[in-house]
Amino acid sequence: MKRQIITNDGRKVQILRVPYYYQSESDWLCFVFSLKMCLDYFKNIYQSDFIRSNTPNKSVDELKHLTHTGQFMGTRVDDSLVNELSREIPSIKFSLDEKCSINTLLDNFNKNLPAIVLYNCSYMLYEEEGPGHAGVIIGILDDNDLILHNPWLGPEVLVKWKDFQKGWELEYNKVVIMKPETQTKLEV
Amino acid sequence: MQVVLFDMPLNEEDARKIAYNVIRSELGSIPYPGKPELKDGIWIVPIIVRYPRILSIGDVPEKVRFMNFENVGEIKIDANKGELLYRPRYYEVNNIIKENLEKVRITVEMALVKVGANRFAQLPFPAHIHSPVVDILSWLLINDKIDMAKDLSLIGVDDKGKYVQNINLLESTGLIRKSENLILPSNNLIEIETRYQTLPEKLSSSLAFFFEKGYTFIDSIKQVLGPHLTITGFCYEKSLEYGDLIPISYETIDRIVADVYRQEVKRIKLPRYLIQLETVGLLEEKIMSGKVVWSGTEEIFRKIQGEEEILQPVRRFFA
CATH class of the missing domain: 3.10.450 (Nuclear Transport Factor 2; Chain: A,)
Structure with missing residues (x-):
């Protein structure tokens, strides 16, 4: 589930084999594409046969519909959305956590789980606040620098921890956590 | 609670x-x-x-800009x-964003029509395109005058309104004039007729004149230019957002045409439109990493950037 890459500043790091999809012309679909990347990882790569078999194949259009993502406005990411995702994709338990720290991200990564971080990409890049953005954490280096799949800017992007923190704090350090549900639910 | x-x-x-x-x-x-x-x-x-616009070179993401x-x-x-x-309410904010994006698109199209007037006028116009402007100019070039009472009675009530509207637009650009019930060539059209020999040249030049002087009548111009303006408008708008000419993949242009027209027949014609636009010098084909991409031309792009008066209302949107 992991492979090694060399970052553009020459460091070796193990990353999760999460497939990357570029968001292309749809400027408002970052969460949908992040979700697609993670679901395809659980469907095709994750270690558990049960999870791979029970995670559905969802197209971008299906995920747009499922997340009620609006043209021009983006996705309304809140507790209601993650509850709905958990209902519709029962192999994964979704939760939206706030005030997370690097430990949250490390915990997930060490369990071979990607995490969708909600951060302010504009502030991170240009020190000017902008829209909320979603990306997938696929790797963490020793000094907490991150490797991120950024639907806007490309795969395996190295992001300095001090830069990421700036943008993350504006979105209240939110993370969408995805935990595989390996037990079959009892339906009465 | x-x-x-x-x-x-x-x-x-x-x-x-x-x-x-x-x-x-x-x-x-x-x-x-x-x-x-x-x-x-x-x-x-x-x-x-601050609306995000992803800018790609071909299909490769390059940077993101934010429109204010x-x-x-x-x-x-x-x-x-x-x-x-x-x-x-959701729809209130959504509509404001949509209107701002529309404003940028229309403004870029106006600037493009103005600076590319001569080139747009050289595009071939299929017979089925409903274009009163082309009909009126063609009629005058061949029949010298239009009798509003007699000649416009040939068309239905719904279409007649469009013809009258376009007559008014052509009048405002100085190409035609009204004299009681007649529509006659005005000085600018007469000058064009004098300068050029063949009817196609005269029509093309009078259309170029109309586009250049009447660029603000973008809805009527869109009836003539349709997908050609949609495609070039998109390519040049992306380049303005990027700050330089940016190559765009065929797939991206195809997606835009599909979104705007929602008719498969328009998508089948896309290669033809691209070739026509390259022929008249509005787009250029390039090869990048073995893939064909399309971009605006340096000359047209610089001219659009220079249209300060037209672009001024939307300059603030380009970060």
């Missing part, structure tokens, strides 16, 4: 947090809260949009109770 977990009265940070939660759960990820202001015991938090749409609404919170007093 709203559960409030903040100290009262609310401070600025807490007001921002409440507004942020409202925006994220009721509106979406694109808008964000601005700096709260306290007025008469009410925190007023502006809702700001500024305040699109506000949220009001009772500072003493922490209660939400007002927030705009």
Whole structure:
């Protein structure tokens, strides 16, 4: 589930084999594409046969519909959305956590789980606040620098921890956590 | 019932947090809260949009720019109770963003039509395109005059309105004039007729004149130029956002045509449109990493950038 890459500043790091999809012309679909990347990882790569078999194949259009993502406005990411995702994709338990720290991200990564971080990409890049953005954490280096799949800017992007923190704090350090549900639910 | 977990009265940070939660759960990820202001015991938090535009070279993401749409609404919170007093509806904010994007698109198309008038006029116009402007000019070039009472009676009531509207547009550009019930060539059309020998040249030149002088009548021009203007407008708009000419993949252009026209027949004609646009010098084909991509031309792009008067209303949107 992991492979090694060399970052553009020459460091070796193990990353999760999460497939990357570029968001292309749809400027408002970052969460949908992040979700697609993670679901395809659980469907095709994750270690558990049960999870791979029970995670559905969802197209971008299906995920747009499922997340009620609006043209021009983006996705309304809140507790209601993650509850709905958990209902519709029962192999994964979704939760939206706030005030997370690097430990949250490390915990997930060490369990071979990607995490969708909600951060302010504009502030991170240009020190000017902008829209909320979603990306997938696929790797963490020793000094907490991150490797991120950024639907806007490309795969395996190295992001300095001090830069990421700036943008993350504006979105209240939110993370969408995805935990595989390996037990079959009892339906009465 | 709203559960409030903040100290009262609310401070600025807490007001921002409440507004942020409202925006994220009721509106979406694109808008964000601005700096709260306290007025008469009410925190007023502006809702700001800096709209992301992803810019790619071909299909490879290159950078993201943010268009400044500024305040699109506000949220009001009772500072003493922490209660939400007002927030705009989803569709209100959505429509403002949509209108701003539309404004940018139309403005770029106007500038493009103005500077590319001669080249657009050289495009072939299929017979089935409903274009009163082309019909009126063609009629005058061959039949010398239009009798409003007699000649326009040939067309139905619905279409007649469009012809009358376009007659007024052509009159405002000085190509035609009215004399009681007659429509006659005006000085500019006469000058064009004198200068050129063949009918196709005269029609093409008079259309170029109309595009250049009448670029603000973009809806009527779009009836003539249709997908050609949609495609070139998109390519040059992306380049303006990027700040330089940017190559665009065939797939991206195909997606735009599909989104705008929702007719498969238009998509089948896309290769033809691209070849025509290259023939008249509005687009260029390039090879990048073994893939064919399309971009505007340096000359047209520089001219569009120079159209300060037209672009001025939307300059602030380009960060």
